[in-house]
Amino acid sequence: MAALAAGVGAAWLAVRRDFEPYQTADWPLALLVGWSFVGSGLVAWRQQPRNRLGPAMVFTGFAWFATFLTDAHVRWLFTVGTALESVYLVGFVFIVLSFPTGRLRGRLDRALIWAAIGLVSVVEIVSLVFTDSRAVLCSGCPSNVFQVSRNDGLANGILEGQRVTGALLALFAVGLLVRRWRAASELQRRSVAPVLWAGSATIAVLAVSIANDAAGDPLGQGAKWVGYCVFASVPIAVLVVLLQRRLARGAIAGLVVELGDRSRGSDLRDALARALGDPALDLAYWFAAADRYVDADGGPVELPVPDGTRVVTVVERDGQPVAALIHDPALAENLELVESVCAAAALTLENERLQAELRARLVELRASRARLVEAGATERRRIERDLHDGAQQRLISIAMSLGLVEARLPEDPLSAAPIVREAREALGLALAELRELSQGIYPSMLSERGLAAALDELARSAALPVALDARLPGRLPPPVEAAAYFVVSEALANAAKHSHATDARVTAAVVDGVFAMEITDDGIGGAGGGAGTGLRGLADRVEALGGRFTITSPPGRGTTIRAEIPCA
Amino acid sequence: MRVVVADDAVLLREGLARLLAEAGFEIAGLASDADELLVLVEQTRPAVAIVDIRMPPTHTDEGLQAARVIRARWPEVGILVLSQHVRASYALELLAGGSAGIGYLLKERVSDLRELAASVERVAQGDSVLDPLVVEQLVGRPRHGHDPLEHLTDREREVLALMAEGRSNRAIAERLFVTEHTVEKHVKHIFATLRLPLSPDDHRRVLAVVSYLNAQ
Numbered sequence: 001m002a003a004l005a006a007g008v009g010a011a012w013l014a015v016r017r018d019f020e021p022y023q024t025a026d027w028p029l030a031l032l033v034g035w036s037f038v039g040s041g042l043v044a045w046r047q048q049p050r051n052r053l054g055p056a057m058v059f060t061g062f063a064w065f066a067t068f069l070t071d072a073h074v075r076w077l078f079t080v081g082t083a084l085e086s087v088y089l090v091g092f093v094f095i096v097l098s099f100p101t102g103r104l105r106g107r108l109d110r111a112l113i114w115a116a117i118g119l120v121s122v123v124e125i126v127s128l129v130f131t132d133s134r135a136v137l138c139s140g141c142p143s144n145v146f147q148v149s150r151n152d153g154l155a156n157g158i159l160e161g162q163r164v165t166g167a168l169l170a171l172f173a174v175g176l177l178v179r180r181w182r183a184a185s186e187l188q189r190r191s192v193a194p195v196l197w198a199g200s201a202t203i204a205v206l207a208v209s210i211a212n213d214a215a216g217d218p219l220g221q222g223a224k225w226v227g228y229c230v231f232a233s234v235p236i237a238v239l240v241v242l243l244q245r246r247l248a249r250g251a252i253a254g255l256v257v258e259l260g261d262r263s264r265g266s267d268l269r270d271a272l273a274r275a276l277g278d279p280a281l282d283l284a285y286w287f288a289a290a291d292r293y294v295d296a297d298g299g300p301v302e303l304p305v306p307d308g309t310r311v312v313t314v315v316e317r318d319g320q321p322v323a324a325l326i327h328d329p330a331l332a333e334n335l336e337l338v339e340s341v342c343a344a345a346a347l348t349l350e351n352e353r354l355q356a357e358l359r360a361r362l363v364e365l366r367a368s369r370a371r372l373v374e375a376g377a378t379e380r381r382r383i384e385r386d387l388h389d390g391a392q393q394r395l396i397s398i399a400m401s402l403g404l405v406e407a408r409l410p411e412d413p414l415s416a417a418p419i420v421r422e423a424r425e426a427l428g429l430a431l432a433e434l435r436e437l438s439q440g441i442y443p444s445m446l447s448e449r450g451l452a453a454a455l456d457e458l459a460r461s462a463a464l465p466v467a468l469d470a471r472l473p474g475r476l477p478p479p480v481e482a483a484a485y486f487v488v489s490e491a492l493a494n495a496a497k498h499s500h501a502t503d504a505r506v507t508a509a510v511v512d513g514v515f516a517m518e519i520t521d522d523g524i525g526g527a528g529g530g531a532g533t534g535l536r537g538l539a540d541r542v543e544a545l546g547g548r549f550t551i552t553s554p555p556g557r558g559t560t561i562r563a564e565i566p567c568a
Numbered sequence: 569m570r571v572v573v574a575d576d577a578v579l580l581r582e583g584l585a586r587l588l589a590e591a592g593f594e595i596a597g598l599a600s601d602a603d604e605l606l607v608l609v610e611q612t613r614p615a616v617a618i619v620d621i622r623m624p625p626t627h628t629d630e631g632l633q634a635a636r637v638i639r640a641r642w643p644e645v646g647i648l649v650l651s652q653h654v655r656a657s658y659a660l661e662l663l664a665g666g667s668a669g670i671g672y673l674l675k676e677r678v679s680d681l682r683e684l685a686a687s688v689e690r691v692a693q694g695d696s697v698l699d700p701l702v703v704e705q706l707v708g709r710p711r712h713g714h715d716p717l718e719h720l721t722d723r724e725r726e727v728l729a730l731m732a733e734g735r736s737n738r739a740i741a742e743r744l745f746v747t748e749h750t751v752e753k754h755v756k757h758i759f760a761t762l763r764l765p766l767s768p769d770d771h772r773r774v775l776a777v778v779s780y781l782n783a784q
Contacts, residue, residue, distance in 0.1 A: 424679050424680070427676075427679055428676060428679065431675075431676040432676075435652065435653065435654075438652075439653070444622075444652070444653060445653070445655070447627075447628055448622075448628035448629045449628070449629070453657065456657060457655065457656075457657060460656060460657075460705065460709055461705060461709070462709075462710070463710065464710050465710040465711055465712040465713075466710075467712060503712065
């Protein structure tokens with residue numbers, strides 16, 4: 001209503017004006033500009049109450065109408081109009097620079113706006129102090145209320161300076177926009193394009209009209225009309241883009257339908273990409289068991305570091321991450337859309353996450369199976385080498401000794417005695433090696449007496465004192481016993497060898513059908529379960545039985561290895 | 569002296585028999601599993617039964633179980649158990665059932681005929697015999713906190729180990745080239761340091777020492 005009144009008032013002023021050289025017959029077009037800003041601003045304000053663009057457009061519209069006051073016959077109205085005649089330009093620059101969020105980005109943007117505000121307020125009023133309006137501005141117009149003294153030269157000088165500075169600021173604004181355009185992603189460009197084009201056109205037409213004025217108006221009123229039309233198109237462009245987003249939200253309905261009759265195979269990512277208008281959109285699913293993200297096939301995904309080219313939005317459900325959207329930064333300016341899309345796709349996302357988790361588990365399973373096979377092969381190679389380098393060599397040397405003895409016996413039986421002794425010693429070593437080797441292949445105590453006795457033996461023969469607390473009800477399934485035995489064996493060996501521990505504690509018990517075991521040492525900690533370590537192999541072994549294997553080893557605070565294996 | 573040999577491996581069984589015959593023992597019979605052994609012992613009542621721990625059908629500790637039965641039914645029969653592994657717990661189990669005439673040796677000791685023959689004879693006399701490697705494991709194992717064995721001199725530790733192997737004071741004296749009296753002094757000091765009651769006979773002494781070492 002206020003805008004309508006302001007427009008009518010402005011029209012009345014324009015029609016009744018009788019002094020040169022201000023707005024004349026083009027007032028209907030000029031009114032269109034004001035209404036365009038106020039109207040579009042109101043619609044935008046209503047659509048997005050949090051976005052400052054709406055109020056900014058309304059403000060610009062009213063500031064535009066204020067310029068009509070220069071047509072008034074009343075002195076103080078004329079003066080106010082003259083003082084406010086460039087304020088709308090600040091609004092315009094703000095709109096173009098802050099689009100589409102309504103927030104200025106960076107110090108340069110803010111500096112520019114403040115400079116413009118200073119130029120149209122402080123400088124303007126200072127100039128008015130020295131301005132005799134009839135001499136400097138217009139012939140036949142009312143006198144300037146602010147005038148204190150008359151200094152035509154100074155007033156004209158300030159006016160010129162103001163124009164030049166204004167032109168420089170406009171150039172600066174263009175520079176900022178160009179820079180932003182070049183840094184923008186495809187999607188960002190698409191979303192700001194209409195406003196930028198309208199804004200650029202306005203600035204271009206402004207430049208042409210200034211040149212036109214300077215050249216003695218060869219183009220006449222035509223240039224001015226085009227200027228009004230182009231200027232009026234800016235708020236329309238803003239509104240169009242904002243409404244487009246509204247329409248984008250309409251895509252959610254399409255998304256819901258698409259997800260509804262989606263047969264497995266039509267990709268969730270594609271559907272989300274379409275709904276969000278970001279064809280490069282990536283989806284990663286949270287894989288809680290491994291504390292990381294995986295793709296739809298279960299392969300590991302590294303989330304990109306936010307660097308301005310890709311932005312990550314994490315979708316949560318009940319405080320737990322479900323998935324991460326890796327998308328264009330333009331979407332970060334339209335979070336409402338992202339949130340609505342994610343809400344619409346929540347169930348499907350959770351579903352997909354479960355499937356991705358399943359696949360991730362399969363991937364891990366395959367890897368661990370491969371590692372187990374590889375570990376088996378490595379172990380065989382080791383045994384072969386040990387046999388070849390150890391017992392086999394010794395047996396061959398014994399065979400040679402016996403051959404020697406056989407040769408000497410008929411002639412010099414006495415000289416055979418030391419050779420026989422040597423042979424017997426070699427045999428002793430070979431037997432000791434074989435004993436150790438067979439123990440490493442499978443601890444006989446396990447098959448003979450079960451886990452508790454085998455752990456007891458292990459604790460006794462460990463290289464460090466071990467406190468054992470094993471409460472086991474009879475025998476456990478052989479694979480569980482074997483896995484447990486090797487976990488303790490490796491853990492104790494590591495504790496003595498790598499952790500420099502002086503004390504270790506082993507507890508083992510069966511609780512509710514689950515065998516649970518813990519090995520703690522007081523060593524230097526820092527043990528990892530990385531690839532290639534013995535611990536990784538143990539983890540595989542335990543997990544192959546459906547168990548859980550964890551290592552807690554903070555540097556300097558000892559190592560605790562826990563294994564749980566279901567054995568009901 | 570009559571002995572029987574029980575081992576499921578033909579090569580070892582026959583070889584052992586040949587060796588023992590060579591050393592002057594009379595082979596009263598051979599058995600290839602625990603049941604055969606029990607029948608054999610009942611029929612022949614040998615001075616010593618030499619038994620492999622691992623035998624059919626389960627190939628776990630049949631020998632030990634058979635030894636327990638023999639000890640219960642025919643306590644006068646000495647038992648020398650042969651094991652593939654150094655296993656203090658097995659040795660202790662055997663000794664705990666009555667340590668007189670009990671021996672636990674690693675199988676590879678058969679390569680030293682003199683030692684083997686001496687061990688069989690000691691078992692036959694009612695002494696205890698414990699493999700040096702088993703004793704080494706018991707004496708040398710790391711202990712929590714305060715280790716009383718640290719208060720012993722190196723010589724006393726040697727004496728302790730030989731006691732645990734089942735040697736008499738005289739045998740220890742011969743081994744260490746000292747007088748029996750010196751050994752007695754060492755033994756007294758060891759028992760005082762470890763706060764163990766002195767035992768009158770050698771095989772009870774073995775059990776006391778081995779239990780002590782095992783418990784720590």
